[in-house]
Amino acid sequence: METFTLKISFLRQIFGSVEIARDNINVAVSCPACNDTSDKKKLSINVETWNCHCWVCGIKGKNPYKIIKDHIDPAAANTFKDRFRLGGSIEKSLISDIEEEVHLPDGFLPLFVKRKSQDPDIKSCLSYLRSRNVNYNDLWYFKLGTCNTGALRRRIIIPSFDMDGELNYFSARSIDENSRMKYLNSKNKKTDIIFNEINIDWEKDLTLVEGPFDLFKCNQNATCLLGSSLRSESLLFKKIIANKTPVTLALDSDMKKKSMKIAEMLMSYSCNVRILDLGKFHDVGDMSRLDFKMASAEAITWSRKLSMLEKISSIGTGSLL
Secondary structure (H helix, E strand, O other), X not given: OOOHHHHHHHHHHXXXXXXXXXXXXXXXXXOOOOOOOOOOOOEEEEOOOOOEEEOOXXXXXXXXXXXXXXXXXXXXXXXXXXXXXXXOOHHXXXXXXXXXXXXXXXXXXXXXXXXXXXXXXHXXXXXXXXXXXXXXXXXXXXXXXXXXXXXXXXXXXEEEEOOOOOEEEEEEEEOXXXXXXXXXXXXXXXXXXXXOHHHOOOOOOEEEEOOHHHHHHOOOOEEEOOOOOOOOOOHHHHHHHHHOOOEEEXXXXXXXXXXXXXXXXXXXXXXXEEXXXXXXXXXXXXXXXXXXXXXXXXXXXXXXXXXXXXXXXXXXOOOOO
């Protein structure tokens, strides 16, 4: 089995200079596909799994074989195959590299053209959105839809688009509170996509919320975690640190510990982070746009002192005895 040192040595032979992340798992090299000339190396490679992705041109794969073959040297690609894919088929691996294309559900109905529909389920969907203060402009901006048959009936479908405008994910929220599953999502991995990256300016402050419904109340430069965690191997995390994007964390009120953990992780990569206090609200989705705007203006810059004070305030009265 190849050691970490031998893997890095091999990568240096192929790609030149290699930057090693603190976790000693992810490394960054210059991308031969886009010939990015900046000082920052943007082709990230996980030397344990060999997953790779360029944060500039978007090229990615389950391993760098095809990138090496197409953009550097076929002989070097074969060397990679022989050294690191022993006992397996590189061709099968490459087939698995081709990600299943995401499609909107069959029968998808955009709600901005169905406002006068007499279908009772569609009317209920529109009524539910009005109760959440989602307006007509939101229907257009977020391309909200539904289906009037099948498993996604009586659900609000929120599609997501990548930086090139291609569909990369969708989430379908039930309008019925007694539904067994509140959300049904497309099957691709959350860590491999950035929800509605098409709307993001990486040079401006980026608001991070938990779910798609929270986005309706945010400023436009926002995305959601599709949960309450930001994993270091996720595309979103790597894109933030690659661009040193300033972040405002607006997680649910019961996720203060996770907010502090995410803030500390981002700050360790020199990204400025602010923490938004939701006040009396449980999540951003419960706020009005004005509530959010006011809270965002008062968001506090994260610091180790702030983190320590939060930890102290969370200690129960009798826990020190």
